[in-house]
Amino acid sequence: MRSKSLEKEDGISEASIVAVHGGALETHTVTGLEVINEASITAKDQKLTSVYGKNEFCEDNNQKENLFGPWMLVKRPNRRKELVRNNVPNSYGHVGHNGFNKKHVIPVSNTRFAALEEEVEERNANEDTNNETREAEEENKSLGKVGQVAKGRNVAHKTERVRNYLGGRNPQPKGGKPVSSQPINKKSTSQSPIVEKKSGTENESALMAAGESAVASTSKNMGILNSVDTKSQDEDNRRRMKQFQQVHKVHGDNFMSRVAMPNQEAVDFVKQQAEIFKKNFAIDKPPDSKLPNAMEICEGESTTFDLGIKADGDASHMQVFDSTLSTGPQTKPSNQVQGCLNQIKHKVSNILVALSSANVVGKSSIVPTRILIHWVPPPPADKFCSNSKTMVAAASSSFSLQLFNVRRPFHSSSSSSPSSYPTTLTTFPKSTSSSIRCSAATRSYTITLLPGDGIGPEVISVAKDVLLLAGSIEGIKYEFQEKLLGGAALDATGVPLPDETLSVAKQSDAVLLGAIGGYKWDKNEKHLKPETGLLQLRAGLKVFANLRPATVFPQLVDASTLKREAAEGVDLMVVRELTGGIYFGKPRGFGTNENGEETGYNTEVYAAHEIDRIARFAFEVARKRRGKLCSVDKANVLEASMLWRKRVLALAQEYPDVELSHMYVDNAAMQLIRNPKQFDTIVTNNIFGDILSDEASMITGSIGMLPSASLGASGPGLFEPIHGSAPDIAGQDKANPFATVLSAAMLLRYGLGEDKAAERIEKAVLDTLNRGFRTADIYSSGTKLVGCKQVGEEILKSVESHVPAGAV
Ligand SMILES: NC(=O)c1ccc[n+]([C@@H]2O[C@H](COP(=O)([O-])OP(=O)(O)OC[C@H]3O[C@@H](n4cnc5c(N)ncnc54)[C@H](O)[C@@H]3O)[C@@H](O)[C@H]2O)c1
Numbered sequence: 049m050r051s052k053s054l055e056k057e058d059g060i061s062e063a064s065i066v067a068v069h070g071g072a073l074e075t076h077t078v079t080g081l082e083v084i085n086e087a088s089i090t091a092k093d094q095k096l097t098s099v100y101g102k103n104e105f106c107e108d109n110n111q112k113e114n115l116f117g118p119w120m121l122v123k124r125p126n127r128r129k130e131l132v133r134n135n136v137p138n139s140y141g142h143v144g145h146n147g148f149n150k151k152h153v154i155p156v157s158n159t160r161f162a163a164l165e166e167e168v169e170e171r172n173a174n175e176d177t178n179n180e181t182r183e184a185e186e187e188n189k190s191l192g193k194v195g196q197v198a199k200g201r202n203v204a205h206k207t208e209r210v211r212n213y214l215g216g217r218n219p220q221p222k223g224g225k226p227v228s229s230q231p232i233n234k235k236s237t238s239q240s241p242i243v244e245k246k247s248g249t250e251n252e253s254a255l256m257a258a259g260e261s262a263v264a265s266t267s268k269n270m271g272i273l274n275s276v277d278t279k280s281q282d283e284d285n286r287r288r289m290k291q292f293q294q295v296h297k298v299h300g301d302n303f304m305s306r307v308a309m310p311n312q313e314a315v316d317f318v319k320q321q322a323e324i325f326k327k328n329f330a331i332d333k334p335p336d337s338k339l340p341n342a343m344e345i346c347e348g349e350s351t352t353f354d355l356g357i358k359a360d361g362d363a364s365h366m367q368v369f370d371s372t373l374s375t376g377p378q379t380k381p382s383n384q385v386q387g388c389l390n391q392i393k394h395k396v397s398n399i400l401v402a403l404s405s406a407n408v409v410g411k412s413s414i415v416p417t418r419i420l421i422h423w424v425p426p427p428p429a430d431k432f433c434s435n436s437k438t439m440v441a442a443a444s445s446s447f448s449l450q451l452f453n454v455r456r457p458f459h460s461s462s463s464s465s466p467s468s469y470p471t472t473l474t475t476f477p478k479s480t481s482s483s484i485r486c487s488a489a490t491r492s493y494t495i496t497l498l499p500g501d502g503i504g505p506e507v508i509s510v511a512k513d514v515l516l517l518a519g520s521i522e523g524i525k526y527e528f529q530e531k532l533l534g535g536a537a538l539d540a541t542g543v544p545l546p547d548e549t550l551s552v553a554k555q556s557d558a559v560l561l562g563a564i565g566g567y568k569w570d571k572n573e574k575h576l577k578p579e580t581g582l583l584q585l586r587a588g589l590k591v592f593a594n595l596r597p598a599t600v601f602p603q604l605v606d607a608s609t610l611k612r613e614a615a616e617g618v619d620l621m622v623v624r625e626l627t628g629g630i631y632f633g634k635p636r637g638f639g640t641n642e643n644g645e646e647t648g649y650n651t652e653v654y655a656a657h658e659i660d661r662i663a664r665f666a667f668e669v670a671r672k673r674r675g676k677l678c679s680v681d682k683a684n685v686l687e688a689s690m691l692w693r694k695r696v697l698a699l700a701q702e703y704p705d706v707e708l709s710h711m712y713v714d715n716a717a718m719q720l721i722r723n724p725k726q727f728d729t730i731v732t733n734n735i736f737g738d739i740l741s742d743e744a745s746m747i748t749g750s751i752g753m754l755p756s757a758s759l760g761a762s763g764p765g766l767f768e769p770i771h772g773s774a775p776d777i778a779g780q781d782k783a784n785p786f787a788t789v790l791s792a793a794m795l796l797r798y799g800l801g802e803d804k805a806a807e808r809i810e811k812a813v814l815d816t817l818n819r820g821f822r823t824a825d826i827y828s829s830g831t832k833l834v835g836c837k838q839v840g841e842e843i844l845k846s847v848e849s850h851v852p853a854g855a856v
């Protein structure tokens with residue numbers, strides 16, 4: 049619960065701060081750890097021992113202030129002993145504010161439990177002693193004998209041990225300020241030697257003292273992890289403290305004094321964000337349709353976003369405008385951070401939809417909302433436990449999120465300037481606050497993103513968000529590298545495939561491409577066409593096998609141009625040869641014939657090994673599908689096709705379990721429309737595959753539904769929708785992003801072997817379709833017509849909502 053004093057502290061006097069805990073947001077746990085709720089933890093039969101001292105656990109939830117420290121040992125009958133992590137620190141850097149609402153549970157062995165219990169006992173004893181020391185100090189002070197220990201114990205020694213235990217920080221008595229680690233006979237004006245050394249002004253000193261307090265608090269929270277190697281932990285804490293103070297000093301924001309320990313990743317991220325913000329947004333810029341919001345970035349490990357929320361009085365038209373979360377050219381938060389931000393964004397959307405349906409948001413209003421994100425650094429995993437599950441848990445970090453309703457941008461140059469936002473919302477009906485946890489990624493991949501031209505960037509933006517979210521849930525970390533290809537590259541560099549793009553793509557784990565091409569470059573010479581860049585990329589990556597699945601989703605049967613009975617149940621795979629044939633054959637070019645007439649010519653040529661490798665690939669694919677392979681050629685006319693058929697036939701000996709058939713391409717084109725269900729796997733050359741897959745796409749409802757994966761013998765795969773840059777609809781938010789999102793799923797499945805994340809995305813696509821969301825190309829009556837962005841939003845919601853298996 050936030051109080052008025054916070055309003056003052058935040059310097060946002062006009063804000064009505066309404067964040068409390070509970071409410072519409074829920075803790076989102078992506079660590080895969082069990083989250084237990086309050087009811088289960090407060091059951092009478094439990095024995096709970098606070099790590100941080102006696103009497104700090106309280107079964108009565110109303111006495112939350114008695115709770116302290118995020119880690120507790122929990123012993124319950126018939127269950128493994130557990131180490132329970134309480135929720136993240138609140139915005140004051142304190143812990144336990146959330147009570148026992150949300151916890152993460154780490155099972156611990158009996159031995160570990162016993163060891164921890166011992167540590168707890170020791171800590172309690174130390175804390176007792178420490179309290180006694182303070183009492184003695186107080187007593188002595190009042191007697192005018194500062195520094196003398198009244199009770200004659202080896203207090204200094206014990207205090208030092210506790211101090212070490214808390215990672216070099218001073219023990220912090222519950223609800224009080226940290227006790228100085230200075231010799232108690234030395235008079236001090238400050239609680240912290242570091243503050244004393246660094247502080248310049250009184251104000252700064254106060255800020256740093258507060259910072260010290262926050263850090264001490266955080267150290268204490270992590271104290272259980274610090275006991276193993278106090279020396280290195282001390283150093284680590286000194287480094288962090290210094291970092292904290294630097295950030296703190298630079299910005300002098302007392303807001304910062306209340307946040308937890310900074311983390312380099314978070315610091316870098318917010319600094320980057322601040323730069324982008326400064327560059328792209330005038331702080332006082334009045335809201336307009338494109339940039340309705342201002343945002344504030346606190347440089348440090350706490351980040352604040354001001355979102356402009358435009359509501360049309362109808363939940364379905366609610367939009368969250370957030371410049372922060374969009375992917376500007378320089379916006380490169382770490383992928384983990386980005387993944388969390390995406391989650392936050394969607395949580396926020398949910399709240400707003402809830403508010404809207406509660407009729408709180410008036411018609412056509414823009415409600416600026418402040419989002420405060422605390423990034424809580426992970427505890428040092430190596431100090432913790434060695435089994436991998438626990439490591440993941442220990443390495444998990446947290447975001448806490450709080451929503452504030454504000455009346456004006458936070459950093460307007462004049463704090464007394466009138467609000468530039470029309471605000472219809474003064475109080476939220478329900479409190480809204482939450483924390484979002486993201487697991488520290490366990491697997492990390494480098495992905496080259498090539499948005500390209502036309503609708504390419506629109507669909508890639510959606511797919512990237514989906515990848516991030518599914519990845520963050522499944523413990524996958526990405527490093528995205530966005531590069532130029534096609535027309536965009538031509539404009540910027542004069543070539544359609546810059547060397548840098550190819551070299552970065554080659555070095556990455558997978559490449560995700562939007563689309564290239566457009567009217568602007570149509571008349572360019574061959575080597576300066578966007579399409580040439582794409583072909584060079586495919587050749588450069590040696591991705592000879594192009595998988596193009598055409599599946600009619602039950603939800604889209606009515607969007608198919610074929611009759612229901614023809615379209616329903618179609619599920620075929622085109623395996624297209626991608627780096628040979630007429631696309632690359634030589635000779636090629638323009639010339640003049642014997643009559644002096646202009647000619648253009650190409651060569652359809654395949655070497656035996658090129659046919660063999662794609663045929664093998666296709667046999668393997670067919671084997672994993674329904675065991676039927678149809679080889680499509682033009683062997684009645686073309687020599688290249690004659691060789692094709694011969695080689696495929698020869699290879700069939702190796703695959704007796706696969707039923708092989710051959711079909712001329714003209715017939716295949718017709719059969720695809722007549723009875724597509726006869727096909728399981730089709731293997732064909734480059735040009736026939738291009739044409740047939742476009743044709744097959746219409747059976748599924750739209751070319752906007754077909755993904756593809758291009759794979760080579762080694763190296764990264766290339767994943768792209770089969771559609772082009774659709775210049776006719778580019779920039780209008782009309783593009784269907786499903787094909788690209790499904791390409792991202794193929795990237796995970798075939799490129800990275802991340803089946804779980806892939807499945808999550810595939811199910812999310814189906815779920816989104818089930819919920820009726822359609823772009824114009826697949827719209828049919830009774831469904832909801834939305835744009836590219838909203839489809840993306842809906843897919844994200846589905847990704848997040850853990851669509852259960854078999855639900856779609
Ligand atoms: N892989 C690629 O990058 C690729 C593939 C095909 C075409 N192209 C290039 O794209 C440009 C346009 O080619 P085109 O018009 O022949 O083919 P196209 O696939 O771009 O468009 C064909 C039609 O389908 C629609 N369409 C395509 N994708 C859509 C989507 N995701 N959502 C909704 N509708 C969609 C378009 O609006 C258009 O009406 C050309 O320069 C071409 O060379 C690139």
Ligand SMILES: CC(C)[C@H](C(=O)O)[C@@H](O)C(=O)O
Nearest residue numbers: 565579580582583738770772
């Ligand atoms: C744009 C063009 C080079 C490309 C192709 O012909 O392969 C496209 O049609 C595709 O299917 O990806």
